[in-house]
Amino acid sequence: MILQHIADGLLSGAIVALGAIGLSFTMKILRFANFSHSELLTWGAYFAVIFFAVAAVIGGGYGTPIAPFSFGWPLLAALLVTAALTSLLAIALHHLVFARLNRMAGHMTMVFASFGVALLLRHLLVLIFGPAPLYYSSALQFAMLLPGGVRVMPDQVFLLGLTVVVVIALHLFLTRSRTGISMRAVAENPDLARVSGVDVGRIVMWVWIIGASCAAVAGVMYGLTVQLRPELGFSLLLPLFAAAILGGAGSLYGAVIGGLAVGLSENLSVMIIPTTYKPAVPFLMILLVLYFRPEGLFGERR
Amino acid sequence: MIGLVAYLVFFLIVALIFAVAVLGLNLQWGFTGLFNAGVAGFLAIGAYTMAILTGPSREAVLGGYELPFAVGLLGAMLASGFAALVIGLITLRLRDEFLAVATFGIAVTIQLVCVNWEYVTGGTLGLISIPNPSRALADGPFAQNLIYLALVAVLAGLVFVGLERIVGAPWGRVLKAVREDETAAASLGKNPVRVRLEAFVLGCMLMGLSGALYVGFIGYVSPFDFLPIVTFQIWTMLIVGGSANNRGAILGALIVWAVWTGSGFVISKLVPPSVQAQSGAMQAVLIGLILVVTLLFRPRGLIGEKIAVSRHARD
Structure with missing residues (x-):
């Protein structure tokens, strides 16, 4: 049983880790807590819905599944396209709201504006796609039985592998490329x-x-392994903040370890507290970290 | 005609109850620069405390002490203030954003507790038949609402006058000093952490009062009255009215509540009932737009902060 909780924790932690990387970087480099970051996950996931709809019209659609996964090559294309579209959305928000407020007002006004932006983005999705949950594919997928009686979906294993690839790529970018080194300098x-x-x-x-x-990427993977809802990102907001604060703002590995720690604690917590209180675990983690080590595990003391 | 007046009375009661919370937020954000992203949570604490202290006794649920209305209001303020003290002690010595994250977290957690801890909160059903003191004083809903409006107006007026006094007093000037430049305030021998904590706790107590007044008026409390959207509404009221101005806080509460209920009415007439969930989203998008547009094009709000110049520096 405990092995299953650990496996579930690592899998949900991988999604939190991917989401927390961006939040951690914005906290460090742009110097504000962006409450609308979680909506980027939701918009990414819904951009993929549009991608698959367009692909279905052109032909190809969801593609032939590559065994044992539930998806085919179009998913990889969808990841690239949604990443590009979500980046455009983020840059548009930066120019329309955050950059202007940064010039005119203090950074707490930016935090606050991000609150309003989050509300706007989330409810726009309800307006466009409706409140009901969606799925990329209606195909059923069977769990694999791993040693120790642990059941995981093949798609979840893919998610874990993809997270590792993204983190290695980001590590190389930050340490080897000129842009990455400049980014650390600005931080x-x-x-x-x-x-x-x-x-x-x-x-x-x-x-x-x-x-x-x-x-x-985190949003699409959540949509693939769980489901798509307009509150997808919003329900991850506290876990994302917990991961970024636990890891220490601006630290790549901090965000990843923070994300895994949040996922594990959430899933292991159900052994001692009722499942309905699971969403409160990230909040308790935030309070504990802020009380004992406010700079996070990998952050620098200011 | 009487229908319109009756509706106006109803509207004013709710708007003024909101205004009390907006005044509390104004003390925190407007005067002290504290970002409280969990207003709904502190409203909920006040509301549930009120329901538990003054409500009738019921089986398998805590409370039912049937205490007087005034005791309920006081207890609600103390409970919200205590929650604020705990959060404040942990986060107020840290970077500003951490208070935002922690208060957001407590609002989510409180909502969770409200839904799940049935012994105290009645779960998703909430707590019903909370006594409204105006019921004993008059017959008929119109007269009763008028009495409750008078009560809320007096309390909101007292809060307004009290806040005007204290922000004009030396303590209020220390708040602004801490907001503008913490280091400078500390170098003059002020203790910024303590001052922030005082303003934060006092502001949250007002939110608790607002939640209690709301429950006293509608007679029941439900966990779905304290979703994060309520925090947005109260923030928008403050920003539209003008932060750091208590008159602006009240004006914002009236205007934004009018826009919210008005747009809800218009949308419900135009949108078919099959897409009711979307019509709620339209209202939320409207509030979000008003908020962001006000921040970008009129950051002072309708009536912003008055420029205060020391009387020693006039010449």
Whole structure:
């Protein structure tokens, strides 16, 4: 039983980890807690609905499933397209709202505006797609039995593998590429980075692109392994914040470990508390981290 | 005609109850710069405390103490204040955003407790037949509502006058000093963490009062009255009216509540009942738009903060 909880925890933790990467970067580099970040996950997941609908018209649709997964090659194309569309949405929001407020008002006004943006984005989806849950595919998938009596879906294994690939790619980007190194410089000290010739505006764009792309992937994977609802992202908002705060703002590995820790604690908690209180676990984690180690596990003390 | 007046009385009662919460938020955000993203949670604490203290006794549910209305209001304020104290002690010495995240978290958690802890909250059914003091004083809903309106108006007036006094007093100037420049305030011997905590707890107590007045008026409490959308509504009221101005807080409550109920009425006439869920979403989108547009194009709100100049610096 405990093995099953650990497996479930790692799988839901992988989604939280992907979502928390972008939130952690915005907290560190753009210096505000973006309450609308979770809506990027939802929009990513629904962009994929549109992608599959368009693909169905052109021909191909959901594609022939590659055994043992429930999806075919079109899903990989959908991941790329939704990542691009979600990045465009994030950049549009940046120019329309956040960049303007950053110039005019304090950063707490940005936090607050992100609250309003989140409300707008979520209810626009209810308006367009309706409140009922959706699924990418109606095909049934059978669980695999792993040693120890643990049952997982093949799609969930794919999700875990994809998370590892994304994190390795981001690690290489941040440590090897010029843009990645500039990004870390801006996170450390924006003024020093600017006088050293770093184009801070371009770096901010990259933060949005990386954050939105990871969010879109997390959203699509959630839609694939659970279901699509307009509250998809909203229900993950506290876990995302818990992961980002636990890991320490701006830390890639912090966000990933934070995400896994949140997923594991949520799923293991049902052994000691009623399942209905599971959503409160991230909140308790946030309070504990803020009380004992407010800079997070991998953050620097300020 | 009497129907319209009766509706106006009803509208004013709810709007003024909201105004009390907006005044509390104004103390936190407007004067002290504290971001409370869990207004609905503190309203819920006040509402449930009121229901438990003053409600009739029932089987298998805590409470039913049938205490007087005033005791209920006081208990609601104390309960919300205590919750604020716990959250504040943990987060107020940290970066500003952490208070936002923690208060958002407590609102979600409180809603969860309201839905699930049936022994205390009655679960999804909520708690019903909470006594309304105006029922004993007059016959007929119109006269009763008029009495309740008078009661709410007096309380909102007292809160308004009290807040005007304290923000004009030295304590209020310390609040603004902490909001503008914490380091400078600390260098003058003020304790920013303590001042923030005081403003946060006091503001949340007003939210508890607002929740209690709401329950006293409608006579029941349900966990679905305290969804995050309520937090948005109250924030929008403050931003539209003008933060750091108590008159603006009350004006915002009246205007935004009028827009909310008005748009709900119009949408319900235009939209077929088969897409009722979408019509609620339309109202929410409207509130979100009003909020973001106000922030971008009139950040002061309708009547913003008055510029205060020290009387020693006039010449």
